[in-house]
Amino acid sequence: MNPREEVLLQAAAELRRPPAAAGAGVIESWDVSVGVDGPGTRFVVFTCGCPLRCLYCHNPETWRMRDGRRVTVDEVMAELEGYRRFISVAGGGVTVSGGEPLLQPGFTAELLRRCHDGGLHTALDTSGFLGDRATDAMLADTDLVLLDIKSSDPDGYRRLTGVCLEPTLRFARRLAELGRPAWVRFVLVPGLTDDPGNVDGLARFAAELGNVERVDVLPFHRMATGKYRRLGLRFPLADVEPPDRALLARVHAQFQAYGVTSV
Ligand code: SF4
Numbered sequence: 734m735n736p737r738e739e740v741l742l743q744a745a746a747e748l749r750r751p752p753a754a755a756g757a758g759v760i761e762s763w764d765v766s767v768g769v770d771g772p773g774t775r776f777v778v779f780t781c782g783c784p785l786r787c788l789y790c791h792n793p794e795t796w797r798m799r800d801g802r803r804v805t806v807d808e809v810m811a812e813l814e815g816y817r818r819f820i821s822v823a824g825g826g827v828t829v830s831g832g833e834p835l836l837q838p839g840f841t842a843e844l845l846r847r848c849h850d851g852g853l854h855t856a857l858d859t860s861g862f863l864g865d866r867a868t869d870a871m872l873a874d875t876d877l878v879l880l881d882i883k884s885s886d887p888d889g890y891r892r893l894t895g896v897c898l899e900p901t902l903r904f905a906r907r908l909a910e911l912g913r914p915a916w917v918r919f920v921l922v923p924g925l926t927d928d929p930g931n932v933d934g935l936a937r938f939a940a941e942l943g944n945v946e947r948v949d950v951l952p953f954h955r956m957a958t959g960k961y962r963r964l965g966l967r968f969p970l971a972d973v974e975p976p977d978r979a980l981l982a983r984v985h986a987q988f989q990a991y992g993v994t995s996v
Contacts, residue, residue, distance in 0.1 A: 736967060737786075741895040743797065744786045747836060750798050758840025759801035761794055761832065763809065765816060771856035771877055771916075773825030776816050778809060778844065783833040785860055785894045787883060788969045789922055791957035795832035806843045810851075817853070826854025826876070835863035842871040849874040858918075862896055864904025869911065878908055878915045879949075884926055885934030893925060902938070909942040917945050921976045921984055922953040932984050936991040947994040950984055952976050 734742070753759060761779040770777045779792065781801025794800065813827065820826060827848045834841040834857060841857070849855045857867075858879040872878075882901055884890040890898035908915050917939050921927055939945045954975050961968040976984075988995035 737895075737969070740786045740966075744784050744895055747782045747796070747798060748784050750782065750836075753803070753837060753840055755839055756807070756843055757803060757805045758837045758844075759798045760804055760809075761792075761801050763812060765820075766828075767823075767825075770828040770830060770858060771826060771879060772854070774820045774823035775825050775828045775856070776813050776820055777828045777830050780829065780831040780834045780837055780841065782836040783831055783860075784836065785833065785862060785896055787894050787920075788925070789893075789920055789953055791954070791960070792832070793957065793960055793964055793966060798832075798836070801832075806840065806847060809844060810847055813848070817851075821853070826856060828856040828858055828879070830858035830879075833860060833863060835859055835866045838863075838866040838868075838871070842868065842874070845871060845874040849876070859904075860894070861901035861904035862894075864900055864907065867904070872908070872911055872913050875913065878913055879918055880905055880908070880915050881918045881920075882935060882938075883920060884931055885938055886928070886931050889926070889928075889931060905938070905942060909944045912944060915942070915945050917948045918951060919948055920951045920953055921981065922970065923974060923976050923980060925953075925970075925973070927976065927980060927984065929983075929987065932987045933991075936988045936993055939988070939993050940991040945993065947996055948988050950981065950988070950995050952981060 759781045761781045763778045782798035845855045856877040857875045860881045887898045985995045
């Protein structure tokens with residue numbers, strides 16, 4: 734078995750983990766961020782466990798649920814209370830990210846519901862691969878979905894993530910049918926996701942959905958290299974350069990040609 738196959742096998746094992754008790758979940762950490770995890774200043778909860786293994790992942794520490802720590806929704810809400818005024822005044826809210834939050838749908842739904850009921854703006858950052866686990870009630874408590882569509886090409890998507898693309902596209906269409914606002918996130922990696930046909934395919938898909946407010950074009954970077962080393966893992970894209978300005982400009986122009994706002 735080659736190292737990639739081994740990594741993908743571990744990812745598949747995450748799907749077989751028993752769900753946490755109601756009202757509890759497994760997280761890696763929480764943090765406050767500005768401008769990258771939804772509008773305004775965000776209180777971000779990073780859940781643990783992910784069934785994907787994206788070649789460019791910059792959060793490999795969140796991959797395995799067993800590496801995280803158990804918390805109750807009550808504990809997260811108590812921590813969040815200290816930031817509530819600050820994030821509300823700054824036009825922000827709460828983002829549940831990961832890892833993959835839909836690996837723990839009970840915990841994620843309860844957290845989103847409590848925040849939403851408490852008047853906070855809520856966002857869910859997901860690959861959409863487990864979108865079928867998101868109930869309509871959970872999505873009603875979600876003001877914004879940050880949907881990571883990593884490629885529009887099924888073969889490229891599988892090479893990049895280890896899983897198939899269709900569940901993500903199905904989830905995207907469902908969000909559109911439900912009228913839930915979405916920001917699509919697309920990591921631009923030279924030689925991997927920058928093919929003009931791939932970008933055009935994503936731009937066309939996003940334009941047709943009707944609920945996509947913007948596409949975030951996220952330039953690939955290698956800042957996670959040290960994390961991989963500390964975890965004893967090999968960073969597969971260690972030799973790939975970040976995109977240059979010309980490539981970024983070309984990709985933004987492709988989205989804009991379809992009437993899609995890209996930032
Ligand atoms: S979905 Fe996110 S957390 Fe999971 S491997 Fe991909 S980039 Fe990493």
